[in-house]
Amino acid sequence: MDKALMSGNEALARGAWEAGVEVATAYPGTPSTEILQNVALYDDIYSEWAANEKVALDTAIGSAYAGRRTMAVMKHVGLNVASEALFYASYTGVNAGLVIITADDPGMHSSQNEQDNRNYARFAKAPMLEPSDSQEAKEFVALALALSEEHDTPVLIRTTTRTSHAKSVITLEDRETKEKRPYIKNPPKFVMIPAYARRRHPVIEERTAKLRQWAETCAINTIEWGDKKIGIISAGAAFQYAREIFPNASILKLGMAWPMPEQKIRDFAAQVDRLLIIEELEPFIEEHVRQMGIAVEGKSIFPAIGELTPERVRAAAVEAGVLAKNGNGHTPDVGALPIRPPVLCAGCGHRDVFWTLRRLKVTVNSDIGCYALGVLPPLESSDTIGAMGASIGVAMGMRHAGLEKENVAVIGDSTFFHSGLSALATAVYNNTPIVVIVVDNRTTGMTGHQGNPGSGETLRGEHGHRIDIAAVARALGVKHVYELEARELKEMQNTIKEAQKSGEPAVIVARTICVFETSHNREPYIVHNDDCNGCTLCFRIGCPAIFKSDELDEKTQRPKAWIDPVQCVGCGLCYDVCARQAIEPGKEIPVMAA
């Protein structure tokens, strides 16, 4: 049998293909994005990006109702957006199998919070599987779909960053094609008006009881017996750390996060002297086991905040006296080091917008995307960032509350289509005088340049219909709609001022470029040493291509600027901000005719 090294995300996509999935939907979000990108490589599966996770899940539910095996994919906070769909789908059940993947991000590598989505399984009364490596990720997709069909329920799979983005070996198998299941009209099952939903609720409770029975004997809740002085219950990526740090302990590994096998847990607990739970984030297993009346230790030892790592598990165990100290603790003294936070790329068009907003000294309600980096020094021009699409609503609230300073909402093109539309409709409806700047770089940048309704490029590489943001704003009834190039700083500044004076909702579509997608068509800029006096103005745009040179200005004794020709892509913002004309534009690079 063929083997391959795959990330958890690649393996989930492979699992979908092997298990006969025919429709797959998602909205990109780290650490889940590559799942659908890899699904799209299989021609047998129809796959698409939705404008948001709620739409993705509704679409997936419709496909499962109609009889095709289906997968919906999102990051942990994406399931918040899609949660209403999850809850009704739990009541209606499915027809063909439906698997929903939620990719959690403990440690917040690229997220605004570290919620534990195992809670959604219990909350929505839907079973959840939790793989701990790529092979399991692949196998659990097939298992989830079989469970989904057998028990008439959507099935969740929870990954974390370390299962999604870790690579391990998987065994490749062939695709198993499934007959399309006929759709049979059945309103009491598929129409959740109160009268029918009331009849479904007991069915769902009965389903959970049956799934709990299944969990007792299923092959994915396994015990690796070892020394019985310590017994550990663990799951997901945390299981790998538990195995690593406690090589001799007995471990009950729960491949099924919900519902839990209570009898199996009781039997395991009865045979070990000391029962520990090692799980990432919330004490989800621990609280359940404690409710069963079993003495257990978990979060009193192992951290509930942040991502677990082998050394964190070891340090916590040593601290609690569960493990003896080993020799790994030798730490070199490296002293204070400069931090290296992510930055807007050299030539990124968002820099023009945040530089302008900084000069205008307005309050900025920003949003989720690359442009969230506008909050960091030296631009420091964001006041609030919360969730996808929140910028417009928060900006409206600040207006209603009578904020002393002017405020503007900044939202990206993909985020605008994700959840900015209904917020903008609210602003127009109530005539709330807010200025919304849509920073439009025609791509979903942060997650790796996926298409969106504003770019028109579909997941399958087709050039679909590109929706014009300014036209949408006008259609929603915004009277003051402006379109401009963010690179034209003066025009942008004047337009923002004009929009603020209108006293009505205004939308400015600031066209920017993503340097991963297109270029400024200019060679690197050059600093003229004779004219530069080290005033530091160009340092303050935070461009990663501008450095302090070794040469000091004679008078000021400050280092002059130097532009790294490798990193500079010729955007020209430094040229615009330089007060001494010490920066010379690079030559224009002729655009080749297509």
Add this chain to the structure above:
Amino acid sequence: MTNKKANFLLAGVGGQGTLLASDIVAEVGLRQGLEAKKSEVHCMSQRGGAVTSHVRWGEKVASPLCEKGTVDFFVAQEMLEAMRWLEYLRPGGTVILSQQELPPTGTVFGSAVYPDKERIFTTIGQIAGKLLALDAVGVAESLGNRRTANSVLLGALSAELAEDEQPWLEVIMEKVPARHKEVNRKAFLAGREGAWELGD
């Protein structure tokens, strides 16, 4: 070779190709009949932030992350990042260091100071059994493409592992774009044949 067990850490700056380089190390382990796991982080850190990737070879590997203080081979693509992740190195472990300096923006507009070379070498020397400081970018540039610096580093790594070059070259050739195959092969061999002597 099947009894080989090793922990690797690769560290660099977003855009330096850390993830591709670590893919190659993991794949080479696999080709030798070992279990291999690797772990990395995508997205935000790829915007010029600090990027690390862990690779582990062994008969059986549980955690995809190396524990601090257990890394046998630390490949640092940038000087400051070598310092930042040094605590992962096992005392006596090997450091393969590209002498490239990429000062973070805080050292340009702020008061943060980039550590000087001497301090970096001394600190690494206090814990490492061996330090190979390479002018990887210089070597790559002299071969015609500075983007092949990682192949120079991987060449040096393969020599340190005292390994046959074949599986390494095979995997590199599979993973790099067709038009860059030849220059990457040269860069790998330059690293393997002692390019660190070019460093100071």
